[in-house]
Each structure stands twice: as structure tokens, then as C-alpha cells.
Amino acid sequence: MIKKELCKIISQEEIANDIFQLTVSADFVNEINAPGQFVHIKVGKGLDPLLRRPISISSVDKRNSQFTMIYRKEGKGTTLLAEKGPGMLLDILGPLGNGFPVNEVKPEETALLVGGGIGVPPLYELSKQLTSKGVKVIHVLGFQTESAVFYEKEFLEYGNTYIATVDGSYGKKGFVTDIIKELEFDCLYTCGPTPMLKAIEKQYSHKKVFLSLEERMGCGVGACFACVCKTSNELEDVSYKKVCSDGPVFRAGEVLI
Numbered sequence: 001m002i003k004k005e006l007c008k009i010i011s012q013e014e015i016a017n018d019i020f021q022l023t024v025s026a027d028f029v030n031e032i033n034a035p036g037q038f039v040h041i042k043v044g045k046g047l048d049p050l051l052r053r054p055i056s057i058s059s060v061d062k063r064n065s066q067f068t069m070i071y072r073k074e075g076k077g078t079t080l081l082a083e084k085g086p087g088m089l090l091d092i093l094g095p096l097g098n099g100f101p102v103n104e105v106k107p108e109e110t111a112l113l114v115g116g117g118i119g120v121p122p123l124y125e126l127s128k129q130l131t132s133k134g135v136k137v138i139h140v141l142g143f144q145t146e147s148a149v150f151y152e153k154e155f156l157e158y159g160n161t162y163i164a165t166v167d168g169s170y171g172k173k174g175f176v177t178d179i180i181k182e183l184e185f186d187c188l189y190t191c192g193p194t195p196m197l198k199a200i201e202k203q204y205s206h207k208k209v210f211l212s213l214e215e216r217m218g219c220g221v222g223a224c225f226a227c228v229c230k231t232s233n234e235l236e237d238v239s240y241k242k243v244c245s246d247g248p249v250f251r252a253g254e255v256l257i
């Protein structure tokens with residue numbers, strides 16, 4: 001069930017250039033049922049900014065009723081969020097959306113997890129859950145440059161981890177798509193910029209692929225239609241899915257990206 005809660009900030013730390021790791025305590029952690037779900041955060045006090053900001057859940061600690069998010073300080077909302085510190089309260093709506101289906105891959109099979117930039121965080125909880133089921137996991141993570149790289153050590157704990165940077169300052173120079181060409185897998189899960197998702201969808205139309213989409217959001221709960229995208233099997237009638245409540249994770253080919 002979706003809840004709105006005032007969550008206490010446990011810690012907030014800058015883990016790479018303009019990349020923040022934020023841990024909060026929340027009663028609704030028990031409602032989180034899949035990696036890749038997200039929350040909607042009210043970052044300001046009054047009506048400015050009016051809209052909540054969607055941020056993915058990157059790891060869950062049910063025993064201590066806490067969860068962690070990782071976000072990039074970008075515009076007004078995330079800049080306000082980065083100013084908050086331990087002990088402060090954050091108005092959070094969650095958990096939202098449908099996450100990655102972990103049962104699509106069997107124990108002993110191989111899952112390839114491909115993340116780009118700020119699409120990397122939800123793959124961390126996914127990797128933890130897949131490896132605990134006995135699935136072999138390979139990570140391919142892409143960033144702009146060395147100062148933006150985060151969580152390499154954390155992902156390495158769960159499986160092979162390849163890093164690509166666009167400028168070649170760390171790992172392999174280029175895009176994640178250059179690395180994944182050489183890898184074998186049974187199921188691919190990905191989250192990141194739309195051009196990356198499109199390239200992966202095209203490259204692996206014959207494989208089992210799940211994509212997490214980002215769309216601008218209003219309500220986050222399926223009521224305002226701000227986040228709709230077209231389904232790909234339209235005949236004469238146009239049909240739509242809502243990224244916030246039908247997604248953000250879709251099977252490749254289910255919606256037009």
C-alpha cells in the first residue's frame with residue numbers, strides 16, 4: 001500500500017561529484033516489494049517547488065526500517081534535497097510503481113544488469129536480490145567521467161562489474177553497449193538514459209529484456225496522466241501506459257520509447 005510519511009534522515013553523503021547517497025527511516029519499508037520501485041519526495045516546505053521529485057530506491061534494510069536512495073544534484077529540487085542533513089524530516093510518498101521482476105531468471109542462469117549514470121542506483125537492490133536467489137549477475141555501468149563513478153566496489157561484491165566512461169578517464173572508453181556485445185546472458189535488466197535504452201532494445205529484440213523508464217511526473221500515483229507513454233501494439237486506437245503506476249519497469253517492446 002502507498003503511504004505518505006515524514007521520514008527521518010539517517011545519513012546523507014556526497015559519494016561522487018554531485019552524487020548523493022541518502023538513507024532515511026520509514027515504516028513503509030515493509031511495503032517495498034520489488035527492486036526498481038521509487039518514492040516521490042516533497043523537497044521544499046511550502047508550495048515551492050510544487051511537484052514532488054521521483055527518486056528510485058537503491059537498497060532496502062527491512063530489519064532497521066530504512067532505505068537508501070542515490071541521486072544527482074541537478075536542478076532546484078535536488079539542490080534543496082542535498083542541503084538536508086541527519087535528523088531532519090522528509091515528506092515521502094511511497095513505495096511507488098512496479099519494479100524489476102526477479103523471478104524471470106532462474107537460479108544458475110545469468111542476469112546482465114546495465115546502468116547508465118543516475119539509472120545505476122535501482123540496479124543495486126536488484127543485484128542483491130538476484131544473487132540471493134542463486135542467479136549469476138554481471139554488471140555493466142556507464143558514466144560520463146571518472147568523477148561521476150560510484151558504487152563500483154559495492155557492485156563488485158555481487159558479481160563481475162565493468163565500467164565504461166564516455167571520455168575514457170576510467171574503465172573502458174565508450175558506452176555500455178560497446179561492452180555488452182561481448183557478454184552472454186539469459187535476461188537483461190536496464191535503467192538509464194533513453195538513447196541507451198533504445199540502443200539496448202534494438203540490439204536485443206530477440207532476448208528477454210526489462211527496461212526502467214524515466215518520465216516527468218506529476219502525481220506519481222496514476223491520477224494525472226503526466227507520465228503516459230504509447231504502447232507499441234497500437235492498431236487504430238492509440239493506447240497508453242502510465243510510467244508511474246504501470247511502470248517504471250516494462251518488458252522491452254511493451255511501450256514505445
Ligand SMILES: Cc1cc2nc3c(=O)[nH]c(=O)nc-3n(C[C@H](O)[C@H](O)[C@H](O)COP(=O)(O)OP(=O)(O)OC[C@H]3O[C@@H](n4cnc5c(N)ncnc54)[C@H](O)[C@@H]3O)c2cc1C
Nearest residue numbers: 053054055056070071072074075076077078118214215216
Ligand atoms: C521513476 C523515476 C526514478 C528516478 N530515480 C532517480 C534516482 O534514483 N536518482 C536520480 O538522481 N534521479 C532519478 N530520477 C530523475 C529525477 O526525478 C530528476 O532528476 C529530478 O526530478 C530532477 O529534479 P530537479 O528539481 O533537481 O530538477 P529540475 O530540472 O529543476 O526539475 C524540474 C521538474 O522536472 C522534473 N524532472 C526533471 N528531470 C526529470 C527526469 N529526468 N525525470 C523525471 N522528471 C524530471 C522534476 O520532477 C520537476 O518537476 C528518477 C525519475 C523517475 C521518473
Ligand code: FES
Nearest residue numbers: 218220224225244
Ligand atoms: S505522474 Fe500522474 S499519472 Fe503518472
